Amino acid sequence: MTDFNLFPLWNSLRIALIATIIIFFTGLFLAYFVRKLPKVAKGICDVILTLPLVLPPTVCGYILILIFGPKHPLGALLLEMGIRFFMDWKGGVLAAAFVAFPLMYRTTRGAFESFDENLAYAGKTLGLSNHYVFWRIRVPNCKNGIIAGTVLAFARALGEYGATSMLIGYSPYTTATISTTVANAWNNGNETVALIWVGINIAISAVVLIAINIFEGKEKGVKL
Amino acid sequence: MSLIVRIKKDFGSFKLDVNFSNEGGVRSLLGASGAGKSLTLKCIAGIIKPDEGYIELNGRVLFDSENKINLSPQKRHIGYMFQNYALFPNMNVYQNIMTGLHSSKELSKEEKINRVNEIIKSFQLEGLEKHKIDEISGGQSQRVALARIMVADPEIILLDEPFSALDEHLRTKLEMDMKEFLSKFAKDVILVTHNRDEAYVLSNETSIIDKGSVVVSKPTKELFKNPEYLSAAILTGCKNNVRCEVKDSHHIYIPEWGLELKTKQEISKDISYIGIRAHNFSLTRGDFSSEVKDVEVVEQPFEYLVRFRFKNQKEDTPKVLWLVTKDTKLDESKIKSISFNEDSILLLK
Numbered sequence: 052m053t054d055f056n057l058f059p060l061w062n063s064l065r066i067a068l069i070a071t072i073i074i075f076f077t078g079l080f081l082a083y084f085v086r087k088l089p090k091v092a093k094g095i096c097d098v099i100l101t102l103p104l105v106l107p108p109t110v111c112g113y114i115l116i117l118i119f120g121p122k123h124p125l126g127a128l129l130l131e132m133g134i135r136f137f138m139d140w141k142g143g144v145l146a147a148a149f150v151a152f153p154l155m156y157r158t159t160r161g162a163f164e165s166f167d168e169n170l171a172y173a174g175k176t177l178g179l180s181n182h183y184v185f186w187r188i189r190v191p192n193c194k195n196g197i198i199a200g201t202v203l204a205f206a207r208a209l210g211e212y213g214a215t216s217m218l219i220g221y222s223p224y225t226t227a228t229i230s231t232t233v234a235n236a237w238n239n240g241n242e243t244v245a246l247i248w249v250g251i252n253i254a255i256s257a258v259v260l261i262a263i264n265i266f267e268g269k270e271k272g273v274k275l
Numbered sequence: 276m277s278l279i280v281r282i283k284k285d286f287g288s289f290k291l292d293v294n295f296s297n298e299g300g301v302r303s304l305l306g307a308s309g310a311g312k313s314l315t316l317k318c319i320a321g322i323i324k325p326d327e328g329y330i331e332l333n334g335r336v337l338f339d340s341e342n343k344i345n346l347s348p349q350k351r352h353i354g355y356m357f358q359n360y361a362l363f364p365n366m367n368v369y370q371n372i373m374t375g376l377h378s379s380k381e382l383s384k385e386e387k388i389n390r391v392n393e394i395i396k397s398f399q400l401e402g403l404e405k406h407k408i409d410e411i412s413g414g415q416s417q418r419v420a421l422a423r424i425m426v427a428d429p430e431i432i433l434l435d436e437p438f439s440a441l442d443e444h445l446r447t448k449l450e451m452d453m454k455e456f457l458s459k460f461a462k463d464v465i466l467v468t469h470n471r472d473e474a475y476v477l478s479n480e481t482s483i484i485d486k487g488s489v490v491v492s493k494p495t496k497e498l499f500k501n502p503e504y505l506s507a508a509i510l511t512g513c514k515n516n517v518r519c520e521v522k523d524s525h526h527i528y529i530p531e532w533g534l535e536l537k538t539k540q541e542i543s544k545d546i547s548y549i550g551i552r553a554h555n556f557s558l559t560r561g562d563f564s565s566e567v568k569d570v571e572v573v574e575q576p577f578e579y580l581v582r583f584r585f586k587n588q589k590e591d592t593p594k595v596l597w598l599v600t601k602d603t604k605l606d607e608s609k610i611k612s613i614s615f616n617e618d619s620i621l622l623l624k
Contacts, residue, residue, distance in 0.1 A: 167359070167361070169357045169358075169359060169361040170361050170363060170364075172317070172320070172322045172348070172355070172357070172361070173355065173357055173361035173363075174363075174374065175321075175322070175347070175348035175349055176320050176321075176322075176348045176349075176351070176353050176354070176355040177374055177375050177377075177378075177423065177424075177427055178349045178352075178375075178377070178378040178379070178427060179349070179374060179377055179378055180349065180378065183377065183378075187365075188363055188365070191365040192363070192364055192365050
């Protein structure tokens with residue numbers, strides 16, 4: 052039991068939260084802009100933005116190393132500026148955001164596509180700014196899809212393992228997340244620690260799912 | 276008050292090429308669904324950008340492809356009522372109407388509140404302010420949509436099929452309400468509809484739109500009297516339209532009906548169809564009389580529908596339709612001859 056500490060919980064939560072905030076805004080805007088593109092460009096963008104969902108997480112991790120690794124131009128440049136992603140918890144944010152992004156993007160785009168475009172047109176002819184139309188009309192009327200996408204992305208970010216372990220590895224008190232800790236504990240035969248973390252992980256996931264169900268139930272109640 | 280519209284847009288399989296102008300008052304754009312009526316409204320409102328053309332409202336250029344002018348929808352000051360009313364479901368009635376004033380910089384907050392309350396009163400929406408959009412009726416939704424438009428003080432109102440989202444039994448009353456409202460609105464109104472009754476009741480002028488272009492524009496009552504074009508005759512509700520051959524200036528031959536008519540008025544060479552409205556036949560007297568066959572009487576709630584063929588008409592051609600009021604005594608087997616007057620013949624291009 053001496054190996055047990057709560058750092059991985061805190062680290063996982065901050066990585067997942069920051070990643071979710073990043074995904075929320077990028078997903079929202081990219082979903083909005085891709086929807087308006089001409090057909091061919093839309094298809095291409097859609098494939099690129101969805102790719103991380105179907106690629107093995109380790110491949111995603113490797114791609115991130117190719118970009119942000121210290122031996123590669125951008126990674127080296129950032130390192131010189133004092134920004135470190137490789138083998139650092141900030142890299143965990145990057146990995147989680149990269150892998151979980153398509154969930155937010157696709158769910159939000161689906162919601163935007165079923166949005167009645169006349170509402171946006173009506174807003175514009177009434178003199179409302181594009182900004183107002185987006186934040187006060189489009190987003191609130193697509194909120195179910197957007198919330199679902201955000202929760203899914205958060206859950207995925209929280210459980211990210213493959214890309215994370217490639218980019219930031221595992222070191223206690225610096226980069227350890229719940230999922231890398233479980234893997235490490237099991238590798239070292241430390242089954243009690245692994246089990247505790249499995250329990251914590253199940254608890255968090257259950258809370259997220261219950262939250263989704265309560266929210267969906269409320270929505271249905273209003274509609275009926 | 277004036278609106279000039281001269282626009283072209285190529286949608287690939289469909290080409291929009293619309294030309295008309297309005298000098299105040301209500302103009303209907305009457306056309307079948309898919310004719311390009313709503314697209315025209317969207318171009319006027321700045322939602323769709325035409326490939327080329329010119330749009331001017333009260334002397335203000337909204338769109339001019341030559342001089343690269345294309346005002347945003349926000350700057351056009353157009354009141355656009357959508358087919359489904361496009362009320363914002365995330366806001367209540369009061370908030371919906373308030374959006375019409377949101378971007379106004381001239382009014383103080385207090386003035387805005389007063390103006391919204393005034394409008395709510397004049398559209399009889401008091402007591403509904405806090406209601407969500409899905410809690411009000413179709414008629415109320417229409418009033419909220421109009422109130423939201425009017426609070427922004429638009430320079431023109433565009434109405435896209437204003438009654439199509441409503442139940443049939445509500446329409447007549449709401450048409451009357453709309454007529455009263457429009458008579459008070461002194462600026463231009465463009466009414467898009469596929470319903471000839473709406474066009475007839477609500478508009479002074481009508482433009483017929485068919486396959487993306489304006490076929491004919493005329494004062495509404497004149498258009499119904501003399502539609503001039505086949506598509507206009509169909510859209511104004513003429514049920515019997517057939518091809519004809521102009522033999523000379525006083526003779527037309529109608530091949531499908533096997534009829535030759537000698538007319539008093541002169542017939543121009545470019546006439547290629549004739550139409551006769553279903554109400555314009557009679558049993559007794561008329562300028563033309565013809566023996567008929569295959570007579571069939573169908574009773575409708577308030578009228579009889581008589582379907583028949585002229586004596587020389589071929590079996591495989593559609594029957595002629597005649598609507599008769601119920602006070603006429605009809606006996607299917609005794610209808611041997613039917614007549615109509617020369618002035619009820621619509622000469623169509």
